[in-house]
Amino acid sequence: MNVVYASNDNYARHLAVSLYSLLEHNREISDVQIYILSMGLSPETRARLERAAATFGRSLTVIELGDLRERFSYEVDTGGFDLSIMARLFIGEVLPPDTDRVLYLDCDTVVLASLKRLWETELDSSILGAVMEPTIYPSIKEEIGLLPEEPYFNSGVLLIDMKRWRTEDAGKMLLDFYCSRGGKLFAGDQDTINGALKGKIKPLPPRYNFFTNYRYYRYDHLTRLSPVYGKISKKSFQEAKRRPVILHFMGDERPWKEGNLNHYRKAYETYLSRTPWAGTPKENGSRLYMAAYHLMDYATFLCPPVRDFVSRRFGMQVINSRKNVQRETDQKEKA
Structure with a gap:
């Protein structure tokens, strides 16, 4: 099993x-190859990651x-996201040419069970497999050329057929698409993958990339937001809630932020305590905001339209705030 991550020092402890x-959770798999696409990882960080892998003889x-x-x-x-998100677009260029298949994982994921069944999933004629994200803004789909009835996928977990990726020159397709949108999209890599590879992505069960904030969504609400999500059965969605295989910490309620009340935070904290980053203090944040966010989670379950209203009303404000913070960081680095 070939697994790929992408990171810089800022995300290394999450990785x-x-x-x-x-x-x-994958001790039984005899051959696990781990590739880390680095954007300036320091020698100390590399050594720490190697120690973590060596714990399992990997x-x-x-x-x-x-x-x-x-x-x-x-x-x-x-748009305020760290540039490292774009690394996955170059996966075909930098991995060994004899790599036939890879599983790409975002750093903010936690694996809770064996990935053997996911790894063996048939992709048929698709270039990759991914999990649908029905809560994406309709305007985002429109911007990248997706019709309302077409699926939109999250790029945090990607099962990729590298043979087909290279044969169909997916790397060029992605870069050309991103260029056609002026090198600027709401969710750079994710929008690019969805727009450039439309019709070439196979839906995967949500338990293989369960967004932690989806714990509070109802299945019927998600299918109202995106009817194509009905291709995923209610049973499959409920199974993902009960027994997720891969957790993906999406949204602002991240377990490494001070004051967060994420239902799944213990999973992150447990594994952090076993890594060379054990004891790392949580990032400073607003406890009031974390409490308000958690209340919104419950409002999502009790009255779904509330979440929709808040998302439409304040979503872009959060994005713009993130862009300003990233701009300030870039300026400091240049100085």
């Missing part, structure tokens, strides 16, 4: 949590990508 959980390969901006022939704007 370690995901890596540790992955290896603990090794990992770090592939340094350097400054990702230099890999684009045009200016890019990730």
